[in-house]
Amino acid sequence: DTAVSQTPKYLVTQMGNDKSIKCEQNLGHDTMYWYKQDSKKFLKIMFSYNNKELIINETVPNRFSPKSPDKAHLNLHINSLELGDSAVYFCASSQATAGEQYFGPGTRLTVT
Amino acid sequence: AQKITQTQPGMFVQEKEAVTLDCTYDTSDPSYGLFWYKQPSSGEMIFLIYQGSYDQQNATEGRYSLNFQKARKSANLVISASQLGDSAMYFCAMRENSNSGYALNFGKGTSLLVTP
Numbered sequence: 001d002t003a004v005s006q007t008p009k010y011l012v013t014q015m016g017n018d019k020s021i022k023c024e025q026n027l028g029h030d031t032m033y034w035y036k037q038d039s040k041k042f043l044k045i046m047f048s049y050n051n052k053e054l055i056i057n058e059t060v061p062n063r064f065s066p067k068s069p070d071k072a073h074l075n076l077h078i079n080s081l082e083l084g085d086s087a088v089y090f091c092a093s094s095q096a097t098a099g100e101q102y103f104g105p106g107t108r109l110t111v112t
Numbered sequence: 113a114q115k116i117t118q119t120q121p122g123m124f125v126q127e128k129e130a131v132t133l134d135c136t137y138d139t140s141d142p143s144y145g146l147f148w149y150k151q152p153s154s155g156e157m158i159f160l161i162y163q164g165s166y167d168q169q170n171a172t173e174g175r176y177s178l179n180f181q182k183a184r185k186s187a188n189l190v191i192s193a194s195q196l197g198d199s200a201m202y203f204c205a206m207r208e209n210s211n212s213g214y215a216l217n218f219g220k221g222t223s224l225l226v227t228p
Binding site for chain 1: 151155164203205213214215216218221
């Protein structure tokens with residue numbers, strides 16, 4: 001069974017479009033995250049949710065809007081996509097007070 | 113300021129040899145956690161090992177061990193008996209426990225190539 005899953009795995013779209021990435025975890029964790037990995041492989045936190053409540057919102061353009069309908073799901077909606085949004089987006093989850101974060105397989109977003 | 117520094121962009125090691133990947137960190141939080149992740153060419157992020165700031169002993173997981181030197185603020189990953197499948201990017205990361213979001217700060221990574 002996949003612990004953290006993301007859909008889609010690949011997303012190719014044109015500038016100006018709106019798209020969503022979905023994430024689900026079946027680990028019973030209470031904290032979920034979105035990370036962005038840029039073309040130089042650098043990983044940076046975007047958002048953190050604990051028990052469906054937004055905890056961290058790094059300096060991310062407000063075109064990015066996370067939504068957590070329940071503890072097992074954290075979706076990422078992106079409006080008015082720009083070329084610079086091209087990256088790999090990773091969802092992750094953890095127990096807030098425990099150790100490791102488990103990552104999803106990533107979604108490679110390409111904006112043309 | 114960069115909280116996690118990995119000074120080795122690329123490393124080579126021969127199969128069956130041991131290799132050390134360097135990581136230094138910067139924090140004033142007394143409670144923190146240090147992590148290493150592996151990212152093979154297929155792209156997934158694989159958790160390898162964790163060290164808590166209050167742990168007295170260095171963490172070990174199979175062929176992976178973490179050389180934790182708190183005073184030096186270093187958390188080097190040691191891979192023993194390297195295998196060809198160890199070729200990948202390796203990321204060091206830190207979670208500061210005063211940060212209620214529990215997010216990880218990542219280093220820029222080290223690309224490891226294991227040669228036959």
